[in-house]
Amino acid sequence: MTSLSKTDADGSGASPTVVLAVDPGSQKCGLAVVRREPGGPPTPLHRDVVERERLVARVLPLITAHRVEAVLVGDATGGAVLARALRAALPAGVAVHTVDEAFTSQRARRRFFGDNPARGFGRLVPAGFRTPPRPYDDYVAVILAEDFFAARPAGEPPEPCP
Numbered sequence: 490m491t492s493l494s495k496t497d498a499d500g501s502g503a504s505p506t507v508v509l510a511v512d513p514g515s516q517k518c519g520l521a522v523v524r525r526e527p528g529g530p531p532t533p534l535h536r537d538v539v540e541r542e543r544l545v546a547r548v549l550p551l552i553t554a555h556r557v558e559a560v561l562v563g564d565a566t567g568g569a570v571l572a573r574a575l576r577a578a579l580p581a582g583v584a585v586h587t588v589d590e591a592f593t594s595q596r597a598r599r600r601f602f603g604d605n606p607a608r609g610f611g612r613l614v615p616a617g618f619r620t621p622p623r624p625y626d627d628y629v630a631v632i633l634a635e636d637f638f639a640a641r642p643a644g645e646p647p648e649p650c651p
Contacts, residue, residue: 504641505558505584507534509551511544511575512590512629513568518544519626522555523634531635536627544571545578552583559583561633563590588633597628 506526512519522535534555539547551557560579562572564587576585602616611619 504638507555507557508559508561508634508637509548509555509557510561510563510588510630510634510637511548511568511571512563512593512626512633513566513571514541514626515566516541517624517626518571519624519628519630520544520547520551521627521630521634522551522557523631523638524555525638531631531638533631533634536631538624538626541571545574548575549578552579557583560585561588561637562586563588563593563629563633565590586637588637590629590633593629593632593636596632597625600632601625601628 507522507524510519510521510523517538518541520535520537520539521533523531523533525531535551537547548560552560560575560583562568562575562585568587568590572585572587579585598621599616601621602619605622606612607614607619
């Protein structure tokens with residue numbers, strides 16, 4: 490489970506139910522729009538891997554289309570710089586949270602291979618030696634959102650900004 494490192498409270502007083510999570514990278518970023526229904530598990534609505542320089546342009550339509558209430562940005566690989574750029578570009582009502590992303594890449598790799606099992610002779614190669622056929626940064630973004638929701642019960646307000 491990850492914990493929040495920094496938070497921008499949006500003043501709404503309630504935990505968001507739809508978030509857009511970003512796994513920042515030096516060249517590409519994972520994106521995931523995830524919804525939490527009351528009493529249910531978080532559900533990914535959209536997943537994508539985009540070039541870092543196209544991130545802000547890609548995020549803006551997703552915010553509107555899915556009625557995103559908060560944006561989560563992983564705290565590694567230039568996450569703080571990316572969070573500042575998103576804060577400047579996003580509508581005023583959308584909070585930006587910087588979240589701890591320790592060990593999320595390893596967890597995402599396991600989940601990716603669970604969702605996409607090897608076929609044919611590839612099944613004979615141990616999982617630790619397999620190379621994913623595509624980037625799985627979108628899986629990391631989903632895990633960031635799941636951890637964010639797991640850290641607070643439904644309806645609980647986000648932590649205040651330190």
